Amino acid sequence: MKTTNQLFVAMLTLLLFFNSPLSFAQDDAKRPMYISVTTTYWSDDYKGTPEEWRAIEKEYMEKVTKKNEFIMWTGYFRHLFTDNSNEVIYAQTYPNWDAIDKAAARNAELEKEAWPDKEAREAFLKKMNSAYTVYHSDEIYATMPGAKELEGGITEDMILYVRQNKMAFPEDGSMDEWEALHKKVFENVISKNEYAKAYYPERHAWGSDKRDFNEVIYVDSMCDLEKMFDKYMELMKTALTEDERKAYNKYFGHHGDYLYIPIRF
Structure with missing residues (x-):
């Protein structure tokens, strides 16, 4: 059983990570911060x-x-x-x-x-x-590497889906484990999901809840939103082992789902 000090160090390590960028490749010179x-x-x-x-x-x-x-x-x-x-x-x-x-x-x-x-x-x-x-x-969020850029601009029927995750800070977690798992999910699930036209991860920088980790996704229509979820589950089963999925999920508490319609001018 970990002591209180050990638990504090584990939580502090994860807090530092979730306020630091992921390291997998993306052109930071072009990415808004x-x-x-x-x-x-x-x-x-x-x-x-x-x-x-x-x-x-x-x-x-x-x-x-x-x-x-x-x-x-x-x-x-x-x-x-x-x-x-x-x-x-x-x-x-x-x-x-x-x-x-x-x-x-x-x-x-x-x-x-x-x-x-x-x-x-x-x-x-x-x-x-x-x-x-x-x-x-x-609210102000810090953008994160690992975005799937929108190609061709916003269309008339496009839907913006926001999943606001409340991050958990497990005492048996680590930056290395989280980074490796999230990188694997991005490369093998999000990037390969044809129904997710764009994906933008962002973390809390200033605002009401430092646990916030948002995943912002564009889909072409409400019909494609359901297909995107189905495809996500399908890809997760092949991208991660059962033990990896359990390890990945331990970093998440509850979440909220929000749907918006982009306003075009």
Whole structure:
């Protein structure tokens, strides 16, 4: 039986690992290092139409977001199957941690360039923000190597599936074991699953729960989502032995499943 100090060391080792990148190959020079995820909610008092909302957000994206050199990518997603039908997810990626603060300051500069008149600028921003309630939440995740990149862009029927894992920290676990098993799953299961069009792993960096390990997956349709799960189970049986599957699963506690529809502009 391990002593309390031994258990602490084992947990600390895993905590350090889950806040460190995996080592298997990927071009870090092109990969964004962080992603911010803002969860906001439609306002019941919004006076505009969906078309007006889309137009004003597109205008802001063209005049501000796309010109911000500290932001690598931006995406909007709306609720499909989550616990709140009013959810709107806004995500942005950054090349490094410093870029997060710099992006916010650069947005303010670009807003002034786009709408030099103060009253016009404030009116535009007030109208844009009126689509949402005053409450929102923010999380920042660190991206991880081992991504399966989306090819060909987002299509009209595409679904975004987010599996939010709550990591467990078993006293008999190790960084080497986790890394080897996850690498094996990525190479032999995720990469070979034709229904998973893209896969992006991300871990907690700043926010409410340091156990978070998210797996973000794009599929072509709801029908393909079920096929993706079936294919995953099929590939897992051949990729890992029964003992390896048990070892892999011990690093996971419970998880939550969320489905979103990408919003295209």
